[in-house]
Amino acid sequence: MAQIIVEAAAEGPVMASPEGLSFWGGVDAATGVVIDAHHPFHGRSLAGAVVLLPTSRGSCTGSGVLLELALGGNAPAALVFREAEDILTLGALIAGRMFQTPLAVLRLSAEDWDKLAQADHATISGRTLSAGDWSLDLEPQQAATLDLSEADRAMLDGAEGAAAKLAMEVICTMAAGQGARRLTDVTRAHIDGCIYASPANLTFARAMADMGARVRVPTTMNAISVDHANWREQGVPPRFGGPAQKLADAYVEMGARPSFTCAPYLLQDEPKVGEMIGWSESNAVIYANSILGARTVKHPDFMDLFIAITGRAPLSGVYLDAGRAARRAVHVDLPDTYDDALWPLLGWLAGRAAPDRIPLLTGLENTSPSPDDLKALCAAFGTTSAAPMLHVAGVTPEAAGALAPDADAMRIGAADLAGAWRQFNAGPAQVDLIAFGSPHFSAAECRALDAALAGRKRHADTAVIVTVGQNVLDEIRGEAVLTRLEASGVQIVPDICWCSISEPVFPPSARVLMTNSGKYAHYAPGLSGRSVRFGSLAECAEAAVTGRAPSNPPNWLTT
Numbered sequence: 001m002a003q004i005i006v007e008a009a010a011e012g013p014v015m016a017s018p019e020g021l022s023f024w025g026g027v028d029a030a031t032g033v034v035i036d037a038h039h040p041f042h043g044r045s046l047a048g049a050v051v052l053l054p055t056s057r058g059s060c061t062g063s064g065v066l067l068e069l070a071l072g073g074n075a076p077a078a079l080v081f082r083e084a085e086d087i088l089t090l091g092a093l094i095a096g097r098m099f100q101t102p103l104a105v106l107r108l109s110a111e112d113w114d115k116l117a118q119a120d121h122a123t124i125s126g127r128t129l130s131a132g133d134w135s136l137d138l139e140p141q142q143a144a145t146l147d148l149s150e151a152d153r154a155m156l157d158g159a160e161g162a163a164a165k166l167a168m169e170v171i172c173t174m175a176a177g178q179g180a181r182r183l184t185d186v187t188r189a190h191i192d193g194c195i196y197a198s199p200a201n202l203t204f205a206r207a208m209a210d211m212g213a214r215v216r217v218p219t220t221m222n223a224i225s226v227d228h229a230n231w232r233e234q235g236v237p238p239r240f241g242g243p244a245q246k247l248a249d250a251y252v253e254m255g256a257r258p259s260f261t262c263a264p265y266l267l268q269d270e271p272k273v274g275e276m277i278g279w280s281e282s283n284a285v286i287y288a289n290s291i292l293g294a295r296t297v298k299h300p301d302f303m304d305l306f307i308a309i310t311g312r313a314p315l316s317g318v319y320l321d322a323g324r325a326a327r328r329a330v331h332v333d334l335p336d337t338y339d340d341a342l343w344p345l346l347g348w349l350a351g352r353a354a355p356d357r358i359p360l361l362t363g364l365e366n367t368s369p370s371p372d373d374l375k376a377l378c379a380a381f382g383t384t385s386a387a388p389m390l391h392v393a394g395v396t397p398e399a400a401g402a403l404a405p406d407a408d409a410m411r412i413g414a415a416d417l418a419g420a421w422r423q424f425n426a427g428p429a430q431v432d433l434i435a436f437g438s439p440h441f442s443a444a445e446c447r448a449l450d451a452a453l454a455g456r457k458r459h460a461d462t463a464v465i466v467t468v469g470q471n472v473l474d475e476i477r478g479e480a481v482l483t484r485l486e487a488s489g490v491q492i493v494p495d496i497c498w499c500s501i502s503e504p505v506f507p508p509s510a511r512v513l514m515t516n517s518g519k520y521a522h523y524a525p526g527l528s529g530r531s532v533r534f535g536s537l538a539e540c541a542e543a544a545v546t547g548r549a550p551s552n553p554p555n556w557l558t559t
Contacts, residue, residue: 001107001108001109001112002106002107002108002109002112002129002136002137002138002139003106003107003108003138003139003140003141004104004105004106004127004138004139004140004141005089005105005106005107005141005177006089006092006093006096006102006103006104006105007102007104007140008078008096008102008103008104008124009104009124009125009126010050010077010078010103010104010122010123010124011050011077011121011122011123011124012048012049012050012076012077012078012121012122013048013049013050013120013121014049014050014052014116014117014119014120014121014122014131015041015044015046015049015050015051015052015076016051016052016053016116016117017039017040017041017052017053018054019039019040019053019054019355020053020054020055020056020057020058020355020356020386021034021036021039021041021053021056021057021058022036022056022057022058022059022062022383023056023058023059023061023062023063023065023066023069023087023088023091024058024059024060024061024062024064024065024197024499025058025059025383025499025522025523025526025527026039026058026062026523026526027046027065027069029064029065029068029069029072029197029198029200030068030072030074030198031045031047031074032045032046032047032069032074032075032076033045033046034046035526035527036523036526037525037526038423038522045074046069046074046075046076047069047073047074047075047076048076048077049076049077050076050077050078050080050116050121050122050124051076051078051079051080052080052081052082052113052116052117053079053080053081053085054081054082054083054113054355054356055081055082055083055084055085055356055386056081056085056087056088056386057351057355057382057383057384057385057386058282058382058383058384058386059087059192059281059282059382059499060087060192060280060281060282060285060298060299060300060301060304061192061193061195061197061301062087062088062091062300062301063087063088063090063091063094063193063300063301063302063303064091064193064195064197064198064200064201064204064301064302065091065197065198065200066088066091066092066095066103067091067094067095067099067198067200067201067204067302068197068198068199068200068201070091070092070095070099070101070103070200071095071099071101071199071200071203075095075101075103076103077103077104078103078104078105078106078122078124079092079103079104079105079106080105080106080107080108080113080116081105081106081107081108081113082107082108082109082110082113083107083356083386084107084177084178085105085107085386086174086177086178086297086298086299086300086303087298087300087301088105088300089105089174089177089300090170090174090300090301090302090303091103091300091301091302092104092105093105093170093173093174094170094204094302097166097170098166098204098207099203104124106124106129106138108136112136115131115134116129116131116136119131119132119134120132124138127139127140141176141177145181146172146175146176146180146181146182146183147181147182148172148182148183149183152168152183152310152312155167155168155310156168156169156172161211161212162211162212163208163211163212163213163214163309164213164309164310166211166306167213167305167306167307167309167310168306168310168312170302170303170306171183171303171306171307171310171312171313171314174303174314175314175315175316178297178314178316178317179316180314180315180316181315182315183312183313183314183315184276184312184313184314184315184319185276185311185312186217186276186277186278186296186307186311186312186313187217187218187271187275187276187277188217188218188219188220188271188277188278188279189215189217189218189219189220189277189278189279189304189307189308190219190220190221190222190264190277190278190279190280190281190284190304191219191220191221191222191251191256191280191304191305191308192222192280192281192301192304193205193222193251193280193301193302193304193305194221194222194224194247194248194251194256194260195222195223195224195225195247195499195500196224196225196226196240196243196244196247196500197225197500199243201247201301202243202246202247202250204302205247205250205251205254205305206246206250208250208254208305209250209253209254213254213305213309214254214255214309215254215255215256215305215308215309216308216309216310216311217278217308217311218257219255219256219257219308220256220257220259220261220264220267221248221251221252221256221257221258221259221260221261222260222261222262222264222280222281222284222497223260223261223262223440223467223469223495223496223497223499223500224244224245224247224248224260224495224496224500225240225244225247225496225500225501225502226240226241226244226245226248226495226496226505227493227494227495227496227505228245228248228258228260228494228495229495231244231245231505234504234505235504236502236504236505240502248260251305254305254308254309255308256308259469259470259471260469260470260494260495261440261468261469261470261471261472262281262283262284262438262439262440262497262499263283263284263287263375263439263440263442263469264279264281264284265284265287265288265291265292265375266440266442266469266471266472267469267471268471270292271288271292271294272292272293272294273292273293273294273397274293274294274295275294275295276294276295276296276313276319277294277295277296278296278299278304278307278308278313279296279299279304280298280299280300280301280303280304282298282379282382282383283375283378283379283382283439283519284439285297285298285299285382285388285389286298286378286379286381286382286387286388286389286390287374287375287378287379289318289324289388289389290374290378290389290390290391290392290396291371291374291375291378291396291397292397293396293397293398295318295319295324296313296318296319296388297313297314297316297317297318297319297388298386298388299313317388318358318388318389324358324389324398324402325358325402325403325404325407326357326358326359326360326390326391326402326403326404326407327354327357327358327359327404327406327407327408328353328354328357328358328359328360328407328408328409328410329359329360329362329403329407329408329409329410330350330353330354330359330360330361330362330409330410330411330412331361331362331363331409331410331411331412332346332361332362332363332364332411332412333363333411333412333413333414334363334364334367335414335417335556335557335559336556336559337555337556337559338556339536339538339554339556340372340373340376340516340536340537340538341421341516341534341535341536341539341554342373342417342556343369343373343374343376343377343380343518344376344377344379344380344516344517344518344519344521344534345380345417345420345421345424345518346361346377346380346412346417347376347377347378347379347380347381347382347518348380348381348383348384348420348518348521348522349384349412349416349417349420350377350381350384350385350390350412351380351381351382351383351384351385351387352384352385353410353412354385354387354390354410355384355385355386355387356385356386356387357387358387358388358389358390358391358402359385359387359390359391360390360391360392360393360399360402360403360407361390361391361392361393362393363393364392364393364394364395365393365394365395366394367394367395369392369395370444371442371444372442372444372445374392374395375439375442376516376517376518376519377390377392378390379438379439379517379518379519380517380518380519380522382519383518383519383522383523384522414557417557418553418557418558421534421553421557422553424518424521424522424532424533424534425532425533425534425535425549425553426531426532427512427513427530427531427532427533427549428512428531429533429548429549429550429551430512430547430548430549431462431512431513431514431533431543431547431548431549432461432462432463432507432509432510432511432512432513433462433463433464433465433506433507433510433512433513433514433530434458434462434463434464434465434513434514434515434540434541434543434544435465435498435513435514435515435517435520435524436449436464436465436466436467436515436516436517436537436540437465437466437467437468437497437498437517438467438497438498438499438515438517438519438520439497439517439519440467440468440469440472440497441466441467441468441472442472443472443475443476443479443481445537446466446468446472446476446481446482446485446492447476447479447481448537449466449485449490449537449541450481450484450485450488452537452538452541452542453484453485453488453490453541453544453545455484455487455488456488456545457487457488457489457545458488458489458490458544458545459544459545459546459547461547462543462544462547463491463507463510464488464489464490464491464544465490465491465492465493465505466485466490466491466492466493467493467494467496467497467498467501468492468493468494469494469495470494470495473492473494476492490544493505498515498517498520498523498524498527499519499520499523499527506528510530511530511531512530512531512532512533513528513530513531513532513533514532514533514534514535514540514543514549515532515533515534515540516534516535516536516537516539516540518534521534533549535549535550535554536554539554
């Protein structure tokens with residue numbers, strides 16, 4: 001198998017990694033330099049290179065980052081995958097189709113991928129891939145014979161306008177790449193592309209709104225990059241705050257609900273078991289599939305809007321029963337005692353153990369994780385795995401019978417958990433910032449933080465910031481939890497999430513941050529340029545008061 005997924009001529013040095021990469025949080029959109037501190041490419045530029053990855057991973061916003069790289073002239077010359085990949089493929093497709101900046105995307109067999117990975121330089125010309133004396137004939141991706149409804153065909157014919165026509169064309173193209181034979185209705189959508197990851201996000205959204213795009217299913221919106229109502233008072237520069245607000249407003253103009261949360265499962269009327277939905281945002285997708293039993297592929301940014309416009313998605317992947325099977329059993333040697341830090345550590349390790357497939361976690365059957373524990377598990381899993389879901393035996397709704405007959409097995413032990421803790425705690429013990437809310441804090445987490453602080457005030461030199469959705473802000477305000485947290489010196493910021501926060505809301509003077517989020521512990525070194533410490537909610541609360549993180553791992557990791 002040697003397929004051209006997105007056609008374009010290309011030439012450049014070969015950069016190959018056996019580890020997937022999230023472009024959002026992993027690649028600087030302005031330069032193409034890899035900023036993921038945990039990735040083998042860290043510090044290297046992808047610009048102009050023929051980049052080989054098994055697949056992408058992490059955030060759905062990677063498609064927007066790739067589009068910005070393409071528009072700015074800093075994109076790879078080509079992307080070469082050996083497994084199915086949607087996020088970066090869609091970014092390349094949009095770059096060529098809407099903005100005439102084509103970027104080649106290939107998919108090779110494992111054998112050919114390995115051969116190309118040994119080369120120093122490669123060229124793609126027409127339907128030939130060459131590297132030194134070695135060459136390979138490329139086949140165009142075969143268009144799938146889709147069983148389209150009359151409404152689908154009407155949109156393809158332009159009966160519902162240019163925006164719906166473009167949306168349906170892209171959906172059908174992506175369906176071909178996924179091997180889908182028909183489309184499915186979705187009951188709701190969630191937009192991830194409203195994060196101002198780069199000017200390209202606004203360029204795309206404004207073009208679609210001006211084209212007359214309107215959503216046709218109930219559509220919520222992810223966290224945005226500013227506090228929509230207060231960014232001016234917070235000192236955010238207009239050169240950033242203005243475009244970020246315009247991006248959010250463009251999606252509202254297209255009919256999306258201004259929910260501004262990266263945890264849409266915390267809103268009222270969460271999706272039900274078996275419900276077909278069209279969500280983007282990696283943690284939300286993993287939580288919806290794994291914990292709620294709803295069904296959604298991890299749709300890339302831009303695809304989320306196209307699905308919302310049409311109400312249709314390719315019937316593939318985890319929309320289908322077969323696509324939800326676990327292909328790796330990961331047994332967890334559960335410590336005798338543990339605290340809530342277990343779940344993000346475990347999610348991050350489970351993603352590393354199953355970077356390219358859905359796992360079934362065993363050994364946790366006698367645990368009783370809270371919804372917030374499971375939120376932390378799913379979010380951290382999404383930073384290290386490309387899989388759109390996981391199963392937890394005895395906990396998640398589809399775990400029984402989920403293991404595929406040909407599944408293999410791995411194990412996560414005490415040494416692995418301790419090693420992950422050490423990786424997340426490379427920074428100095430003195431902390432300047434406590435970062436809560438990646439994904440957005442729930443009302444229950446706000447109450448837990450209030451209880452842990454017990455009326456104590458934060459250290460004078462340590463800022464404490466909690467990011468939440470407006471729905472949670474309204475709830476804690478009504479319970480006076482907000483008043484008590486603010487009296488302790490905690491700043492509650494709506495609309496923004498830590499993966500999109502920027503100075504001056506992020507304290508410019510802070511050099512070391514501490515978080516209870518495995519997701520943010522992974523992304524923060526690259527996104528913020530700061531040193532990181534990690535711990536449980538209670539440990540973070542103590543650090544907020546004392547200004548210092550624990551020097552040693554918790555006892556449950558060392559006994």
